[in-house]
Amino acid sequence: MIDTADPVVFHCDLDAFYASVEQLDNPQYRDRPVIVGALPGHRGVVSACSYEARSYGVHSAMPVSQAHSRCPHGIFVPVRMSRYREVSQQVMEVFADFTPGVQQISVDEAFLDLSGTRRLFGPPGKTAAALKQAVRHRTGLTVTVGVAATRYVAKLASAHDKPDGLYVVDPGHEADFVLGLELSDLWGVGRKTLTRLQTLRIDTVAALRETRLEFLRGHFGESTGDYLYNVCRGIDPGIYSAESRSHSISSETTFEVDISDRQLIDRTLLELAEHVMFRLREERCRGATVTIKVRDSDFATRSAQRSLKHDLSSVDELYSEARLLLDRRWNGRDALRLIGLGVSGIEPDQDHDAQANLFSDRTEEKRRKVEQALVDLRRKRPDSPPVTRARLLPDPERPPEPEDRGPRNRAT
DNA sequence: TCTGGGGTCCTAGGACCC
DNA sequence: TCTGGGGTCCTAGGACCC
Numbered sequence: 238m239i240d241t242a243d244p245v246v247f248h249c250d251l252d253a254f255y256a257s258v259e260q261l262d263n264p265q266y267r268d269r270p271v272i273v274g275a276l277p278g279h280r281g282v283v284s285a286c287s288y289e290a291r292s293y294g295v296h297s298a299m300p301v302s303q304a305h306s307r308c309p310h311g312i313f314v315p316v317r318m319s320r321y322r323e324v325s326q327q328v329m330e331v332f333a334d335f336t337p338g339v340q341q342i343s344v345d346e347a348f349l350d351l352s353g354t355r356r357l358f359g360p361p362g363k364t365a366a367a368l369k370q371a372v373r374h375r376t377g378l379t380v381t382v383g384v385a386a387t388r389y390v391a392k393l394a395s396a397h398d399k400p401d402g403l404y405v406v407d408p409g410h411e412a413d414f415v416l417g418l419e420l421s422d423l424w425g426v427g428r429k430t431l432t433r434l435q436t437l438r439i440d441t442v443a444a445l446r447e448t449r450l451e452f453l454r455g456h457f458g459e460s461t462g463d464y465l466y467n468v469c470r471g472i473d474p475g476i477y478s479a480e481s482r483s484h485s486i487s488s489e490t491t492f493e494v495d496i497s498d499r500q501l502i503d504r505t506l507l508e509l510a511e512h513v514m515f516r517l518r519e520e521r522c523r524g525a526t527v528t529i530k531v532r533d534s535d536f537a538t539r540s541a542q543r544s545l546k547h548d549l550s551s552v553d554e555l556y557s558e559a560r561l562l563l564d565r566r567w568n569g570r571d572a573l574r575l576i577g578l579g580v581s582g583i584e585p586d587q588d589h590d591a592q593a594n595l596f597s598d599r600t601e602e603k604r605r606k607v608e609q610a611l612v613d614l615r616r617k618r619p620d621s622p623p624v625t626r627a628r629l630l631p632d633p634e635r636p637p638e639p640e641d642r643g644p645r646n647r648a649t
Numbered sequence: 650t651c652t653g654g655g656g657t658c659c660t661a662g663g664a665c666c667c
Numbered sequence: 668t669c670t671g672g673g674g675t676c677c678t679a680g681g682a683c684c685c
Binding site: 275280281282283284298299300301303305307316343458461483484486488489490491536577 | 656
Binding site for chain 3: 284343344346425427428429430461526538540541542
């Protein structure tokens with residue numbers, strides 16, 4: 238007998254989301270292999286692709302050059318993130334009609350808490366079918382729903398029945414369900430962990446379940462050991478249980494060709510500083526830890542980080558810290574493939590004005606105010622050309638920026 | 650085939666303090 | 668003077684996810 242008080246979680250996952258939106262907006266793309274990401278001839282990977290493209294062996298995270306050779310007649314289109322956010326918002330509104338307990342975890346995924354709705358909507362499987370129908374009717378998109386008593390198992394359930402799927406794991410059957418999966422199906426077991434498990438002669442979920450907790454902790458550390466021990470038994474390790482808020486903001490650029498030109502690298506660093514600081518302000522956050530990242534031609538990646546005694550107050554300050562850090566990780570000669578910049582340890586900035594008054598340096602305070610004014614202007618008129626520093630204005634020698642490199646408006 | 654960009658969380662070693 | 672142990676913060680790197 239199923240208790241009406243049993244917890245019920247839906248994991249809702251929009252199918253091939255970016256590619257589906259492109260097919261929706263461009264009817265001529267329907268039933269054709271659509272590949273969203275970098276364009277052929279450029280560095281980059283596939284962000285998403287339609288199921289038609291998958292039948293050619295294309296998948297997300299694959300280098301675009303490879304996708305192009307597997308599917309030369311595919312339709313390659315760039316990422317239009319702001320459009321996907323818009324459609325995502327519509328879908329979330331449909332979800333909200335079913336429960337106030339919507340926890341969005343990415344642009345194309347959400348957990349829904351449907352506990353205690355049996356009397357209102359009937360059995361969870363019926364509710365999930367109605368939800369799929371509502372999403373299709375209102376947006377034209379298909380969504381796969383996994384239903385279980387916990388978030389972790391609901392997530393595995395949706396992954397088990399894509400696309401346009403509906404899979405219910407009845408309460409009490411979590412362990413049996415997980416036993417039927419491959420080790421690599423377990424969320425949180427990636428390529429490296431899989432290889433290490435196999436090296437230890439652990440090839441299946443059943444074998445993992447026979448492995449002692451102490452052994453797993455010894456080989457993988459306490460945290461991952463406990464994680465593996467739990468998930469193979471269908472026990473939720475506590476994913477997404479806490480209220481999440483962002484702890485870092487970063488931005489990075491991979492150059493079309495590796496470069497060692499100091500001026501170009503400095504200029505890129507300044508653009509990144511502008512972008513990161515803009516987002517920090519836009520989200521009304523403050524932070525004091527700066528991290529830079531560089532990647533060499535051979536893909537070796539290094540980082541350097543410094544925590545300041547005070548919160549960052551301006552683009553110029555972030556930029557000059559970033560340059561100091563860059564000098565610690567780059568000899569100024571080797572060609573770089575990528576450069577990145579981030580601020581971490583960020584917290585909500587409750588009171589801007591009180592904060593600003595703490596700055597003893599009047600110029601810093603002035604800068605801060607000018608930058609905040611720019612943020613407010615861009616927020617008010619997002620379609621107007623961005624106001625920016627003279628040295629960041631487009632260089633006639635350089636190709637134009639791809640659409641989605643600029644600061645974004647967050648859907649809230 | 651030559652590998653994006655945005656995040657999260659964990660580990661391990663060293664500094665520092667009690 | 669020498670010593671132990673714990674807690675916390677910082678830094679660098681790595682695994683994983685969408």
